[in-house]
Amino acid sequence: TQLLEQSPQFLSIQEGENLTVYCNSSSVFSSLQWYRQEPGEGPVLLVTVVTGGEVKKLKRLTFQFGDARKDSSLHITAAQPGDTGLYLCAGARYGGATNKLIFGTGTLLAVQP
Amino acid sequence: DVKVTQSSRYLVKRTGEKVFLECVQDMDHENMFWYRQDPGLGLRLIYFSYDVKMKEKGDIPEGYSVSREKKERFSLILESASTNQTSMYLCASSFFDRFNQPQHFGDGTRLSIL
Numbered sequence: 416t417q418l419l420e421q422s423p424q425f426l427s428i429q430e431g432e433n434l435t436v437y438c439n440s441s442s443v444f445s446s447l448q449w450y451r452q453e454p455g456e457g458p459v460l461l462v463t464v465v466t467g468g469e470v471k472k473l474k475r476l477t478f479q480f481g482d483a484r485k486d487s488s489l490h491i492t493a494a495q496p497g498d499t500g501l502y503l504c505a506g507a508r509y510g511g512a513t514n515k516l517i518f519g520t521g522t523l524l525a526v527q528p
Numbered sequence: 529d530v531k532v533t534q535s536s537r538y539l540v541k542r543t544g545e546k547v548f549l550e551c552v553q554d555m556d557h558e559n560m561f562w563y564r565q566d567p568g569l570g571l572r573l574i575y576f577s578y579d580v581k582m583k584e585k586g587d588i589p590e591g592y593s594v595s596r597e598k599k600e601r602f603s604l605i606l607e608s609a610s611t612n613q614t615s616m617y618l619c620a621s622s623f624f625d626r627f628n629q630p631q632h633f634g635d636g637t638r639l640s641i642l
Contacts, residue, residue: 455635457532457618457633457634458631459633460630460632463628465628503570503571505571515586516631518570520568520569520570
């Protein structure tokens, strides 16, 4: 089974701080998606990165796909309490009939006001 | 907006019982998925289906089965529930696409097996 390791597993920071979450694998993925999950809800897609080296920005969030398409990072600038949640990366693999996702182990972020 | 609805938010069952988890989506998606979510392990794929009556095993299918009789509905069945199946179960759906389609998730069913 292909694995996606995320680090750190937990992160507790003060409002206004910057942070980076890493998503690493030894396998190559066709694309990589980032989801955020809030308590009591299912994960919601934030972004999809497709091309090696690609950088996408979503307001204060910056996503990067590694050149070799094996890893990705999520950088949050000036974190706010509303950023609190579980962040999951997911690598796409083609599994015969359709696409499937391999999910990372998750990073639980708590932003204190 | 896409809506994926799971029939129960919380469920408590006893070991040995047969348990049914139901999931309905309203966006005519071809693909439907069942995951379980455990702390530190992320989401692990149990089964998925890409068409009515079609199903494929995911990474952890042991102890589970699925049913997809209609396009909008995908059921997960625990044939004989055991305590190690206590977990959060998430259903998801997506359009058929080889690589980039996002998956849309329900809010989950927290299942406890006593």
